[in-house]
Amino acid sequence: MSEEFEVKLIELSKSFGEVKALNNFSLEMVKGELVALLGPSGCGKTTALRALAGLQQLDSGKIIVHGKDITDLPTNKRNMGMVFQSYSLFPHMSALENVEYGLKMRFRKVSNAERQKKSKELLDLVDLSSHMNHFPHQLSGGQQQRIALARALAISPNVLLLDEPLSALDAKVRSQLRDEIRRIQLEVGTTTLFVTHDQEEALGIADRVGVMKKGVLEQIATPAELYDKPKTSFVAEFVGLTNPIEGEVKNGKINVLGQDIQVLPGSVSAGKAKALIRPEAINLTKDSNPNAQILTISFLGSMLRVMLKLNDRTQVTAQLSNFDNINYRIGDKVTLKINPVPVFAKEL
């Protein structure tokens, strides 16, 4: 079974003074998979990526790629393609020369013509062959990152490492480039590790998402599983929005607002707890026994975001996607109902 994994990071540890950036961190990736590491600043996601690239010395642990232990291999011998957060194109080289650089370094026997042919193919892949003679300062941020992607892919890397490559770009370009990265990754089939602090980016692009906290991998799962079945309260709260509503856990269910809802494994097993309810799991109705009052209503195009105050003064946010026949106003008293999907219950 373990032979199926293309990349194995085994119990990596790294400390910077008192801070443990990686604490027995382990991760396995299968061939062609795109894994995103998600977490807040300082959680160790970039340290893990840099360790795989050979740019970060480890205190302990093992890195295996293609069944070969590369823990002590220098960066330039690892064959990892990397795209950095900051623009990293070589300023004195044109786009074409940038893409050719890795080929020159790794495959010295390849002829100039062949090298140029491959580089042009890669520039075609990122749709920038018309800019091959441009220098980095003549390119926009998005174009520079696309060239950097072509440069990283030119060496046919064992693993493609993307270190927050979209964070310096504006929202529109970021979304376009995110889709493009995924398209290209699927086309070339390179195993890819993508590091980001943006959950929308991670959930939108990855086959699996690993959520990290203080150097530890809290949970790794498909985006849907991570969202619907978080294993820890940190994952539940970090990925997507949640409304913590107080209730009582008994026999694997939590009683919230008079409803019994199943709790997810890892939740509080008995006693008082807070159910982490997703905004889209909340429905509103108008009846004779209201339990909440509308504070604000925001129209978001395809959905309506409603902020409410419960009778016990707890504030919750509901996201309504089917609101055509509803005519709510601020101050209206409503009854809040929760979809009976399993929720995570955390300690008070």
Next chain:
Amino acid sequence: MGQIMSKLSKTDVWRWIIISFVGAYLLIPIFAMLEFSTRGAPGERSAEAWVAIPTFPKLLSSIFSSLQLAVVVIFAVVFILVPTMIWIHLRLPHLRRIMELICLLPLTIPAIVIVVGIAPTYRAIYQIFGSSPLTLSFVYFILVLPYSYRSISASLFSIDTHTLSEASRSLGASTIRMISGIIVPNIKVGIMSGAVISIALVLGEFTISNLLNFETMQVVINLLGKRDAATSVAVSLAALVFAFILLAILPTSNRSRSSKLKSNKKTEVMYK
């Protein structure tokens, strides 16, 4: 005239006043040197002093020695200082302050003190390397450190050295290829200005070479000045012009890059 003046803003007027003042300050002595070195019979000009330059064998050999020294010092800057600075910048940033302090130290020590301190060392140098004027390159390298360090350091800070080096390493470059192929081309302007300042300093240095009894260009010009003032001024002027030509190399090297960029813009138009 009034119309022209009204078109010029106050700032422009002040700018031209300052430029004229600085220009006059620099050019008047040079014209005076030219005038003095070409002075012939009353009311006539003569190139006698300039023609006489090659007839002083000591002068030619001293010019040659100074040029050799400049080349050796530039080699030392490029092959010792530049890699050391890059290495410290990338791998040992905590040593940056110490390096800066060491490199700037020669600025604070008068030349005479340096000579007194270094004279005993030179006795050992004579024994190992002989008494060639080229041995002055050791002390000259120390003298040029502050100027070279400043210009190279400014260039290193102007680029994202860490990311560029990591990108280069991840693409398969060895440390030497990363330094020579990526970092050095991007700090070329800093290295060039450091080198030009070093040349100017080596060609103009007098105190140390004189006190250590070496016959460099400035020492011989000084001696010559006592016998043939016009020729000594002619040689000084020639050295100045040479330094100016070197200073002109910097914009030229930048121009070669911008012309490359211009050619790209042409290509861009073709694609459109």
